[in-house]
Amino acid sequence: MKIVVCCKAVPGAVTEVAVAQGNVLSYRSQFQSMNECDEYAMEEAIVLKRQMGGEIIALTMGGITTQDILFTAAAKGADKIVRVDAQAQDPRAASIVLAAALKTLGADLILTGTQSRDSLSSFVGVATAQQLDIPFAFAVTAIEKDGDNSIKVRKELGGGRSADVRLPLPALVCIQTGIQPLNYVPPARLMRARQQRPTSLSLADIGLTQDDLASKGYRIASVAPPVRTGQATMIEGTPAEIVSTLLAKMKEVR
């Protein structure tokens, strides 16, 4: 089984977010890390490989600094690491790039996360499957083999409901957090992984041009803390004062 895990480098401790030229957001951030659910997707890939054999490719799209997460992926167990050298905040553009790269790489099973922490879209996974015209399932909490050419996945439907879905391969599955326990990566293993050279693909390598990455159909007007819609009353004071005020307020609610 050839499994490709799409993982995204996401910025942490973001400050100074502003609307920049080209309909994108600029920001400062203190670190980048692998998006949380993508880490879970990586763990699931390792378990599947253990069961079925095959290889794991970790794929990301981003600038050169994002390749750090590929080393994490390699340390966790990816056999091959690939970065498409392109930047696109627009989720639709990201899905076009990933789909083109996936066509080049080929895969039986593609794993993505459910949501990236910076764009909070929950769009790219399913959109990539649609670009590739292959079966998909969102928010998957378990995967098992189901005959030679299909898998059975359990997906969440919300409110404690779920469904078992049979998907013919190749398929794309958006992995939900918690699917496997996250394994700690020892620093020595990470150091060793850093010796690897990621494969770098240009847009031309995957048959795209910069035009394919344009964010179309909208304009980002502003980015700011939301206007408080509720009337949150802030309770201040010493912990004892805060708590006695709070308990008094709690008694008032019916």
Add this chain to the structure above:
Amino acid sequence: MAGNVLIIAEHWNGKLEGVTFQMLTKGRELADAMGVSLEALVVGGNVGGMAEQLATAGADAVFVVDDAALANAAGGLQAEAAVVALRGIAPRLTLVGYTLVGMELGPAIAVRLDVTAMTNCVSVDYVDGAVTVARPVYDGALHARIVLDADKPALVALQKGATPTAELASKNASVQKLAIDVSSLPKRGEIVQFIEEPVSDIDITKADIIVSAGRGLGEASKLPMIDECAKALGGLMGCSRPLVDQGWLPRERQVGASGKTVTPRVYIACGISGASQHLAGMSESRMIVAINKDANAPIFQVAHYGIVGDLFEIVPELTAQARKG
């Protein structure tokens, strides 16, 4: 640009979900502002009854794709059926819920129809001739305001609970059954079975007071502190998803889109940032209290009372004073 506002109804087990009525309410407001009609689309197996219900719930027109094959269809086929319907109806603005179901259907439909897609929206309004949405970015402390091009159709996925539900006057809408040959569409998988979580011994949906722990708790060994506080207040302990993912607590304690929807008299969120998927499960609580050391945490957007501080200082104090009575 021609075209109406359309909502895609979400349903489960033959019943329309709450988010459907939220979208109807919002859709009505948008359609009126834009001077167009409000349409609803129901896709599924044996959904005729729900279509009739929508016809008197405020939509101007109701479209149905009703085919037994859709009842057990994977997301791919559900989306494809909706796509065929939407190609014919050609709405200018389509609303879906930003729910687990909508997170799968929305992107699938948007890509096929090549419309502008905006997911995870907290608001959608018609301002100066353009559809404008707001959506969280970067952990949700900031909202981007995005203006959609007026000349391109769009799909907007609206957070559950983002807009209120109002009782709308019936438009005695016609229900139009669309003749779509579902069997001719690519199947792309099938649902083998549906699973509904059994009711467990600990039922947080029945609690009068919930004290919920989030990732701010730091480690599992601190959970008794939250549990004791909940008990001292006569309530139950709940939690956010990461605590369940890490195996600290069973799923039955989880509040949110993929957990329980709770409406206690008092909900106290301790060290919970307030992601939309968490809010989806508790925003209707009568009194929401947030304890968080980050004053910008999105949870303060929905809280009635906010405490900016360290939960390890506040929670034990709350337990102590509650015990004194």
